Amino acid sequence: MNELTRQISIVLRTIWQRRWLAVAVAWATAVVLALLVWVIPNRYEATAKLFVDTQSVLKPLMAGLAFQPDLDQQVRMLAKTLLSRPNIERLMSDPGVGLGTLTDLKREQAIDRLSARIKIEHSGGNLYLISYRDGDPNRAKAVVDGLVNLFIDSGNDSKQRDSQDASRFIDEQIKAYEVKLVEAENRVKDFKLRNFGVSGVSGQDYFARMSALTDEVGKLRMTLAAAEQSRDALKRELSNEEPNVAVDAPTPAVPMAMQTEIDSRLDAQRRSLDDLLRRYTDAHPDVVAARRMIGQLEAQKRQQEAERAKAAAKNGGRVASSNPVYQRLRIALAEAEANVASLRSQLGGQQERLDQVKATASRVPQAEAELAQLNRDYDIMRKQYDMLVSRREAASLGLKIDQSKSMAEYRLVEPPRVPAKAAFPDRTVLAVVAMILALAAGGAAAFGMGKLYPTFDTQEALQAFAKRPVLGTVSRHLSLAAERAQRFDLIRLSGAMVVFMALNVTWIVLLAGGIQPH
Structure with missing residues (x-):
C-alpha cells in the first residue's frame, strides 16, 4: 500500500x-x-411493431376439413427470409426510399447497406420489431413502412401461392391416376372376357358344383338302370302275348279311350318335350333328341295305318282284332322307352356339364390369382385416386380460406415512426x-x-x-x-x-x- x-x-x-x-x-x-x-452525422432510427395473429376462429372450425399449415412456423420463416435480395430490390424500387436511379456499383453498395442496417427482432410470440437507421429520417421511415407492407404482402402471397401450387399439383396427379385407373379397369374387363365362366367363381364353388353334378350323375345312372330293367321286363311280357285275335265280323271302331301303342308313346314324348322346354332352350341336346323321337313315332304311326288299310282290303273286310293285354303292354313299354330315353338324355347332359366343370376347374386357381392381382392393383389406384380427390377438395377449401385472409391477421401495433432525437x-x-x-x-x-x-x-x-x-x-x-x-x-x-x-x-x-x- x-x-x-x-x-x-x-x-x-x-x-x-x-x-x-x-x-x-x-x-x-x-x-x-x-x-x-x-x-x-446523425442516424435516425425508424421503428415499427407488427403482430401476426394466427389464432383465428376458423382454425378449429376447419379442423379435419381443410389442410392447415403451421402458420407460426411460416411467419417465423418469412421473417428470416424477408431480407432476401429480391425483397431488398423491391424495397429500393419504392419511390419513397429514393434509391431507384443508381449505377450498378452504387446499387450494390446500397443493397449491402440496407441489408446491414435493417433489423428484424422477434420479441416473443408473433410480435416483431422492425427497425432501420439512416441519416435521413424521412427515408428511414419510408424503408420501415415498405418493410411492413412487404412483410404483410409476402405472407398473404406466399400462402395463396403455396395453396395454388398444391392444388395444381394435385390436379395433375388426379389426371395421371385417372389414366391409370382406366387402364386397370380395361385390364380387368379384358381378363373377364377372356376367362368368361371362370373369373368371378372361386375354386370352392367349382368343387361344390363338381360334387353336386357327380351326385346328380350317380342318381341318374341308378334311375336309368332301374328304368332299363323295368323296360326289359315289359319286353319279356310283351313277347309272350299275341298281338292280334282273328274275328269274322268287322269290329266296331276303337273308342277314343283306347289308344294305340304309338299314340301313347307320342303323348309321353310330347309331355317330356314340354317339360324340357320349360327348363332348356330349343338348342339343348335333350330337346333336340325328344323332337327327333317324336318325328320317328309319327312316321311309324303313318306306316302302321297304311299297313292296316292294306290288310283290311286284302281280307275282304275282315280285320284282325288287337289283343287288349298286348296293347296295354305296348303302351307301358312305350312309356318305359320314353322314360329311358329321357333319362339317358339327362344323364348325357349332366355328364357333359360335369366334364366341362372338371376341365374348367383346373384353370380356376390361376384365374383367381390373376384376377386377385388385377383387383389389388385396381383397388390401390382407386384408393389413391379417391384420396387425391378428397385432398383436392381440402386444398380447394384451404385456398378459399387463404383468399379470405382470415387464418392469419397482421396487426400493426406501432406504425412506423422516427423520434425527433437522433438514435446515434x-x-x-x-x-x-x-x-x-x-x-x-x-x-x-x-x-x-x-x-x-x-x-x-x-x-x-x-x-x-x-x-x-x-x-x-x-x-x-x-x-x-x-x-x-x-x-x-x-x-x-x-x-x-x-x-x-x-x-x-x-x-x-x-x-x-x-x-x-x-
Missing part, C-alpha cells in the same frame, strides 16, 4: 512539474474531440467521454515528457536512479518575488482548469438539452 502511494505521488509530482503542458494538451484534445462530436450518436455521453479523454491526454503528455526528461524531487529518487549514496542536499529558498510569481502561476492554472471544466460542462448541458447539428 505504501509503495502504491509512493508511485502515485511520483506520477502526480511528474505531471505537476509539467502542468502547463498537461493543460495545453487537454485544451487541444478537448477542442478536437468536441469538433468530432459535433461533426459526427448520443452526443451527451460522447462529450463526457471527450472531456475525460482530454484530461487523460493532458496528464499522459505531461507524464510522458517527464519520463523523457526526468528530474529528481527527492533524495531517495536520485539515489534510486543513480544507485549511489547521496552525500548531502541543498535547500532552496524562494524570494518574495518568486513566491508571488508562483502564486500567480497557480491562479492562472486554476483559472485555465476552471474555464476548461466550465466550457465542457456547458457543452454537455447544451447537448443534453437537445442542441445538435442538422
Whole structure:
C-alpha cells in the first residue's frame, strides 16, 4: 500500500512539474474531440411493431376439413427470409426510399447497406420489431413502412401461392391416376372376357358344383338302370302275348279311350318335350333328341295305318282284332322307352356339364390369382385416386380460406415512426467521454515528457536512479518575488482548469438539452 502511494505521488509530482503542458494538451484534445462530436452525422432510427395473429376462429372450425399449415412456423420463416435480395430490390424500387436511379456499383453498395442496417427482432410470440437507421429520417421511415407492407404482402402471397401450387399439383396427379385407373379397369374387363365362366367363381364353388353334378350323375345312372330293367321286363311280357285275335265280323271302331301303342308313346314324348322346354332352350341336346323321337313315332304311326288299310282290303273286310293285354303292354313299354330315353338324355347332359366343370376347374386357381392381382392393383389406384380427390377438395377449401385472409391477421401495433432525437450518436455521453479523454491526454503528455526528461524531487529518487549514496542536499529558498510569481502561476492554472471544466460542462448541458447539428 505504501509503495502504491509512493508511485502515485511520483506520477502526480511528474505531471505537476509539467502542468502547463498537461493543460495545453487537454485544451487541444478537448477542442478536437468536441469538433468530432459535433461533426459526427446523425442516424435516425425508424421503428415499427407488427403482430401476426394466427389464432383465428376458423382454425378449429376447419379442423379435419381443410389442410392447415403451421402458420407460426411460416411467419417465423418469412421473417428470416424477408431480407432476401429480391425483397431488398423491391424495397429500393419504392419511390419513397429514393434509391431507384443508381449505377450498378452504387446499387450494390446500397443493397449491402440496407441489408446491414435493417433489423428484424422477434420479441416473443408473433410480435416483431422492425427497425432501420439512416441519416435521413424521412427515408428511414419510408424503408420501415415498405418493410411492413412487404412483410404483410409476402405472407398473404406466399400462402395463396403455396395453396395454388398444391392444388395444381394435385390436379395433375388426379389426371395421371385417372389414366391409370382406366387402364386397370380395361385390364380387368379384358381378363373377364377372356376367362368368361371362370373369373368371378372361386375354386370352392367349382368343387361344390363338381360334387353336386357327380351326385346328380350317380342318381341318374341308378334311375336309368332301374328304368332299363323295368323296360326289359315289359319286353319279356310283351313277347309272350299275341298281338292280334282273328274275328269274322268287322269290329266296331276303337273308342277314343283306347289308344294305340304309338299314340301313347307320342303323348309321353310330347309331355317330356314340354317339360324340357320349360327348363332348356330349343338348342339343348335333350330337346333336340325328344323332337327327333317324336318325328320317328309319327312316321311309324303313318306306316302302321297304311299297313292296316292294306290288310283290311286284302281280307275282304275282315280285320284282325288287337289283343287288349298286348296293347296295354305296348303302351307301358312305350312309356318305359320314353322314360329311358329321357333319362339317358339327362344323364348325357349332366355328364357333359360335369366334364366341362372338371376341365374348367383346373384353370380356376390361376384365374383367381390373376384376377386377385388385377383387383389389388385396381383397388390401390382407386384408393389413391379417391384420396387425391378428397385432398383436392381440402386444398380447394384451404385456398378459399387463404383468399379470405382470415387464418392469419397482421396487426400493426406501432406504425412506423422516427423520434425527433437522433438514435446515434448520443452526443451527451460522447462529450463526457471527450472531456475525460482530454484530461487523460493532458496528464499522459505531461507524464510522458517527464519520463523523457526526468528530474529528481527527492533524495531517495536520485539515489534510486543513480544507485549511489547521496552525500548531502541543498535547500532552496524562494524570494518574495518568486513566491508571488508562483502564486500567480497557480491562479492562472486554476483559472485555465476552471474555464476548461466550465466550457465542457456547458457543452454537455447544451447537448443534453437537445442542441445538435442538422
